[in-house]
Amino acid sequence: PTSGAAPEATAIAYAQNDSFIADDRSELAPQPPRYAEQIIDDRTAYIMTSMLQDVIKRGTGRKALAMGRGDIAGKTGTTNESKDSWFSGYNADIVTTVWTGFDQPQSLGRREYGGTVALPIWMKYMSAVLEGKPEHAPAEPEGILTLRIDPDSGRAAAPGTPDAYFEIFRNEDSPPGMNDELMPGATIPGSPLPASDTAPMDLF
Structure with missing residues (x-):
């Protein structure tokens, strides 16, 4: 380029035979970000x-x-x-x-x-x-229930059920008999889960 002129940008297009073609242009228009379509709830x-x-x-x-x-x-x-x-x-x-x-x-x-x-x-x-970054977990969305579950029946656990553990559900997918209201043992969505009530298990 001549003195004082802005350098030209070069775009490279690769052909099928792995050679390339140089396309000199004075400006390369910035591309807007492309976001993937959300496909799950x-x-x-x-x-x-x-x-x-x-x-x-x-x-x-x-x-x-x-x-x-x-x-x-x-x-x-x-x-x-x-x-x-x-x-x-x-x-x-x-x-x-x-x-x-x-x-x-x-x-x-x-x-x-x-x-x-x-x-x-x-x-x-x-x-x-x-390193140095604060913990950042996904925010809990609306429409989630947190329930204590009986490991034997898969239903909401009654108070005192041994080895009961906490699990989360979409409102409409809660265990049988739990569709209308929270039963004993349920917790408010987003509340902390006591470690003592979490049954240890090997997963995956």
């Missing part, structure tokens, strides 16, 4: 996140408890013969997926799973990304 997404938080709290992603954060959720994955393993996890701000495997598929080794190979990589990366 906010409450369904919230409940799914609650389930995936349990993967961290008491499931195959328990190693991530070492991060000391209560806002993360995720899922381990391992294919047959441990040829692929991954961990996908997130909080309300950031989603990260780690995949491990070989270009030419072969086993990663005996006893190698998403929780032993991919999860530690995810933890190291996300610990650095989230």
Whole structure:
């Protein structure tokens, strides 16, 4: 460019044969952000996140408890013969997926799973990304019920039911007999859940 002139921007278009064509233009118009269409109910997404938080709290992603954060959720994955393993996890701000495997598929080794190979990589990366950032879990939407559940019947637990645990439901999907009002043992949506009333279990 001549002295004092603004440099020209160059857009590169790749052809099918991997060569490229240079298209010199003085300005490249900024593109507006594109957002994906929301395809599931906010409450369904919230409940799914609650389930995936349990993967961290008491499931195959328990190693991530070492991060000391209560806002993360995720899922381990391992294919047959441990040829692929991954961990996908997130909080309300950031989603990260780690995949491990070989270009030419072969086993990663005996006893190698998403929780032993991919999860530690995810933890190291996300610990650095989230360092110094406050916890940020998805906000609870309206139309959610939090109920104590009888592990044997799947219904709302009566007071004193052993091993009862808290679970969340969409209003219209609450257990049988619970559609009209909260029964004994129910809690106000959004209230904290006593740790002593949460039954330990291995998930996923």
